[in-house]
Amino acid sequence: MEIDPFIFRLSIFILSIFVGYYVVWSVTPSLHTPLMSVTNAISSVIIVGAIIAALSGTTDKIFETSNIFGFLAIILAAVNIFGGFLVTQRMLQMYKKKKK
C-alpha cells in the first residue's frame, strides 16, 4: 500500500515543531526580541505562495483577481522580509561584550 504524501509533510511538520522546541529553548533570554523579529522575517517565506499566485495564468491576463491578491501579498511579505531581517541585524549589531 502506498503512503499518502500528506503523511510525509505531516511528519516534516511535527518533527520541525520538535526541532523548534529545542532550538528556541536554547535561545538566550537577552535575545528574545531579535528572536521575534527574525521569526517574523522567516515566516514571510509565505511570499513563495504569493509569487505562485501572482504568476498564475497567461501573460495577457496578469491582473485577474487571484493575481492581484498575489501581488498584494508579495508587497506585504516583502515589507516583512526586508524589514524583519534588517531590523534584526540592526539590533544584533548593538550587542557588545565588555571591552577588556
Add this chain to the structure above:
Amino acid sequence: MSANLSALFYLISGILFILALRGLSSPETSRQGNYFGIMGMIISIVVTFFSVGNFGTGFVYVLIFLLIGGSIGAFIAFRIPMTAMPELVAGFHSLVGLAAVFVAISAFLKPDAFNLGSVGNIKLASLIEMSLGAAIGAITFSGSIIAFLKLRGIMSGAPITFKGQHFINLILGISVIFLIYYLCRSQSSNIFWTLVILSFVVGVLLIIPIGGADMPVVISMLNSYSGWAAAGIGFTLENTALIITGALVGSSGAILSYIMCKGMNRSFFNVILGGWGASDQTTDKQSKEKKPVKSGNAEDAAFLMKNASSVIIVPGYGMAVAQAQHALREMVDSLKKNGVKVSYAIHPVAGRMPGHMNVLLAEANVPYDEVFELEEINNDFANCDVAYVIGANDVTNPVAKSDPQSPIYGMPILDVEKSKSVLFVKRSLSPGYAGIDNDLFYRDNTLMLFADAKKMTEEIVKSL
C-alpha cells in the same frame, strides 16, 4: 526546474532557517545566524521563480512589487527607534497574517495554479488546509492590529470588557469551525468569504480584553499564530520550506508565551481571558496616605551610590517610556569611575515584549555580560549596597512572596528589598499595572526619587 529539485532546495532553506534561530543561542553567533536566514529566504524566492518558470510581463511586476515592499520594509527598519520595537513586531505580525489570507484567497479563486483541483472541486485536504491558513491568518492580522494600536497608545491599553464577552467568543469560535466544515461540503465561495470576515472579528475580540502590561504574552501568542498560519498555507502549497518555517515560528511563539506567563505566575488562559488590571484607577487612597514615605533628591541618590561598593540596576517599562537608557548608561559610567561594581537585573516580563529591556540597554552600549536574568542575579541583592529601580514596579513588589490574597502572589520577583538601600525612581506613588500598592515604597531602606526617570538619572549624573 523539476518539482523534486525545487523541493530539495526548499528543504535547504528550511535548514538555513533552523540555523538562523540556532544562532541566537549567543550574541556572538547571532549575526551569522541572521545571514543564514537571509540566504534561506533568497534561495526560496529564486527557486520559486524557476519552478514557476514564467518570466514574462508578470515576472517584471513581481520584481517591482517586491522592490516596493522591500524599500518600505528597509525604510522602516532603519528609521524605527528601539523603544518602538514592540509595536513594530506587532505590525509585522499583522502583515504576515494578511499575506497568508491573501494567498489563501488566491488559491481558493484559482486552485489549478496551485495543483489543488479546479474551482468548485478543490481537493478536500487542500480546502481544509487553506481555510485553516486563512482563518488563523485573519485572526493574526486583526489581533496584531489591535495589539499595535494599544502599544502605540492610539488605543487605550486598558482592557475592554463587556458582559457575555467570553460567551460571544465561544460562539464565534464554534462558528468558525462549522464554517470550515460547510465550506468543505459545499465549496461555496460565500462561505469562504464569511469565514475570512468572521475570523477578522474573532481576532479583534480576542485581543481587546487584554491589558497593556500583558502585551508580552499577546505579542508572543500572535507570533505563534503567524507561524501556524504559514504552516497551513505550506500544507496547501505542499511546500517544505513553509511547513518547516511555520512549525519553527509556531513553536517559538508558543514557548515565548509560556515563558512570559511563567514570569507572571499566571496561566495562559488567565491572560487570554483578560480583564486583569481593570482596577487600575480604583485603589483605595486612604491606606496609602497613612504610611510614611522617605523621599530624596538626586544629590542624596548620588551620594548613596558613590559610596556603595556594588549597585544593581532594575530597569522596567518606565525606562523605555522615558527613553532613559542613555542617561542610565552615563550614570553607570561615572559610578564605575568611582570604583563601584554595577550590574543590571532584568525580570522576564519587564517591558512590553520578551527581551525588550535587553535591546534598549544594548542600544545604549551596555555590554551584554553586565546584564543578568532574574535567576542569575536574584541572590546578589542580599550582598548589594544599592538597588536602583528605574521604571519597574510590580516585578519588585515583595507582596508577591508574602500575601496569598494579592493578585500577584506567587509571581517570581526581583528581591530588591534585600539590598541595603533601595532607590526607587517613580513619578508618584501610584500603583503599577496590577493595580496594587507596592510595599517597597514604605520600607525603611527605601528612598523614593519622585521624578521622570530620565530627568532624575541625568541629575544624578551631574551630582556625581
